[in-house]
Amino acid sequence: MGKKVLVLGTGAQGTTVAKRLQLEPNVDKIILGDYDEAAVKELAGELDKAEAFFCDASKKENIMPLIEGCDLVVNALPLAFGKNVIDAALEAKCNYQDFAAPEGFEDTWEKCMYRLLTEYNEKFKAIGKLAIMGTGSAPGTMCVVARDTMKDIDECDTIFMNVYEGVEAKRFQPYWWSPVTALNDMDDLPVAWIDGKMVNTKPFSLPIERTYDYVGYPVRFVEHAHDEPFYVGMRADDLFKGCKNAYFKYGGVGIEFAEPLARAGLLKRDPVEIDGQMVNTHEVILKFLPSPPRFAHEVEEIIKEGLVSDDGAFVVEALGKKDGKPVRVESHLSAPGFVESFEKFGVTGEQYLTGQGGFLFTKLFVNDQLEDQSGFISSAELSEEANDKYLEYAAELEITLERRIIYDDPYFEEQEPAKEFIPWWEQPTITPVEL
Numbered sequence: 001m002g003k004k005v006l007v008l009g010t011g012a013q014g015t016t017v018a019k020r021l022q023l024e025p026n027v028d029k030i031i032l033g034d035y036d037e038a039a040v041k042e043l044a045g046e047l048d049k050a051e052a053f054f055c056d057a058s059k060k061e062n063i064m065p066l067i068e069g070c071d072l073v074v075n076a077l078p079l080a081f082g083k084n085v086i087d088a089a090l091e092a093k094c095n096y097q098d099f100a101a102p103e104g105f106e107d108t109w110e111k112c113m114y115r116l117l118t119e120y121n122e123k124f125k126a127i128g129k130l131a132i133m134g135t136g137s138a139p140g141t142m143c144v145v146a147r148d149t150m151k152d153i154d155e156c157d158t159i160f161m162n163v164y165e166g167v168e169a170k171r172f173q174p175y176w177w178s179p180v181t182a183l184n185d186m187d188d189l190p191v192a193w194i195d196g197k198m199v200n201t202k203p204f205s206l207p208i209e210r211t212y213d214y215v216g217y218p219v220r221f222v223e224h225a226h227d228e229p230f231y232v233g234m235r236a237d238d239l240f241k242g243c244k245n246a247y248f249k250y251g252g253v254g255i256e257f258a259e260p261l262a263r264a265g266l267l268k269r270d271p272v273e274i275d276g277q278m279v280n281t282h283e284v285i286l287k288f289l290p291s292p293p294r295f296a297h298e299v300e301e302i303i304k305e306g307l308v309s310d311d312g313a314f315v316v317e318a319l320g321k322k323d324g325k326p327v328r329v330e331s332h333l334s335a336p337g338f339v340e341s342f343e344k345f346g347v348t349g350e351q352y353l354t355g356q357g358g359f360l361f362t363k364l365f366v367n368d369q370l371e372d373q374s375g376f377i378s379s380a381e382l383s384e385e386a387n388d389k390y391l392e393y394a395a396e397l398e399i400t401l402e403r404r405i406i407y408d409d410p411y412f413e414e415q416e417p418a419k420e421f422i423p424w425w426e427q428p429t430i431t432p433v434e435l
Contacts, residue, residue, distance in 0.1 A: 002028030003366045006067050006094075008057060008085060009076030010034040010043050012294065013099050013136065016355030017074050017362050022047045026366050033057070033066050057081040063088040070094050072365045076358075079103045089131065090123055095365055096131035096376075099140075099358050101227050110191060110198065113230050114435040120376040131376040132361060138163055138248075138314070139227040141333065141357035143380035144390050145401060146232065146316045147239065149331045152405055156241035156320040161228050162210065164219050165252035166311030167338045167349065169302050172290065174257040176350040179289040183282065186258040187267040188225035191433065193233030193246040198433040204259050208249060212313050212332070219313070221249035222259075231378040239381065241320065252312075261285060296346040303339060310338045312349070322405070330404040344398075353399065360393045 003026055007018050010032055021027045030047060033055030034040035044052035056062045057077055067073055067088050072095040075085045082102020089096040106112040116133065124131050134140055142161050150156065167176065175182040189200040201223045211218045226248035236243040261267050266285060271278040293299045314333040321327060336344060341352040361379065364370050369389050373382070382390065391401060 002026055003071045004029045004031065004069060005362070005366065006031040006033065006070045006073040007076065008033045008055060008063070008066075008073065008081075009078075010036070010040045011076060012351055013355055013358055014074070014076035015043055016351075017076065017359050018043060018047060018050060020356075020359045021362065021366070022049055024363065024366055026368075031066050031070065033063070057084055060084045060088045060091075064092065067092045067094055072097060072362070074362055075099065075102070086120065086131065089129070090127065093127045093129060095129050095370075096124075097135055097361055097365065098131070098133040099136045101133050101139075108434070109188075110200075110230065110433045110435060113227070114234075116376050117234055117378065123376070125375040128374050130365075130370055130373050132379055132382075133376075134227045134231065134379045135358050135361040137354040137357035139231065140361065140379045141353070141394070141399070142228055142314070142316070143231055143378065144382065144387055145314075145331050145333055146228070146318075147380060147382065147384075147387050148391060148401065149316045149318045149329055149403075150239070150241050152322065152329045152403060153241055153318050153320045153327060154322050154324075156243040156318050158245040158247075158317075158319045159232060159240065159243055160208065160221075160247050160249055160315075160317040160319075161226075162208075162221050162249045162251070162313065162315045162317065164212075164215065164221070164311070164313035165250075165254055165350075166215065166219075166309050166313070168253045168308040170306040170308060171302065173292070173302070174254050174289065176292045176348050177354070179286060179291065182254055183258065183267065183286055183289070184269075185225045186254075186262060187269065187282065190223040190225045190248065191227075191230050192223065192248075193229045193236065193243070196236070196244050198230065198233050198435065200431045200433055203262060204255070206247070210313075210315075212315065214332075215311050215313055219251045220255075221251040222255060224248055224250035224255070226250070227378070228380070231380040234378070235381060243318075292350070293348060296342070299342045299346070299348055303342060307338065312337060314353075322407075325407055328406045330406070332402045332404065333399065334402065335399045356397050356399065357394075360390050360397075363393055364390060 007014050021030050030050040032040050032044050032052045037054040040052040044050040075098045083104035105115050192201050204222045207222045209218050228248045229246040232246040266281040269282045271280045316331040318329045335353045338349045341349040369386050
């Protein structure tokens, strides 16, 4: 009997998953739920296997009629609804996939993640089901690549997970995904795993510089709020060869736009008094940021206007030892860029990699590649067999991996260190995380 899958949220990610599930022979029925009844019905009308339902996920009780009898629920809703969907999955004894890391369990993000990976891990094990969070491109594909990189290193000291967003349009378009999410991430405290401890760093701090041959010019990467270092740190000893340091580094157009605003203090979300009026400068900036293109004609218009650049990099660097010798192992992910993604698939490169990267976790579920695992895990914790299968599926979608192993390492010596600005915040740059 084929699988029955509930997809909650029919934005870019949910829509991609639904359309891909339509092509999966192991899937018989797709249940689509969203607060936007017109949008969910429109999507279901394009898919033979799909049924559309209005769903207000602000209450768990509203989710239960849709999830009953499902083998998997894919949560593509905003973060605030995560707890309700997870609790519904537990009650219905259903597998769970989340593109992001849900909120609402604790007063800090780090405590929330820790509780999910400990207490909720036991809850899902008790019902023999699997929940995976952080299943987009980053986190998600990035975590799969980091795990695969461990195959070519015996002892791991440091992992850098670097993303360079080098797509720049001639029009003002600093972000190709939700500007709300993007700007919030720019202001949130990043998490890092340093000297075997979970810590918070400061946004835009601890810069590194890289010159990847296929980019061709130096790129400055900085600290940025992302899940991956937390996931690595939680399983550093058993899955990441004793890794002592793990960082997520981000560079490109979005960073270059946001960093001066952050230095001026304009990204803070607390209102400030200006000429006798309280003003939220964060919200003012958001008001003037353009939405990312959603439809093919919008992407085509941007391409016709012209791009300044269509570059990017998605790299895991692991430093440590192999066969007793110092080594740097690099894994470089390649995927269709902005123009190529549009020409082949009618979407942006960001939409393609995030959507397909997320769907590949769904594909593992519906093809029974995860049956040997249960509990609540991150995307960094797939079994080795499932991790390999993910990359095999990815290659079929033109998402491929290149490994570079360097023993004699002139790479870093040839590059001058990146310059760090004097931050407006108070020191220290690194502070311990309370779990």
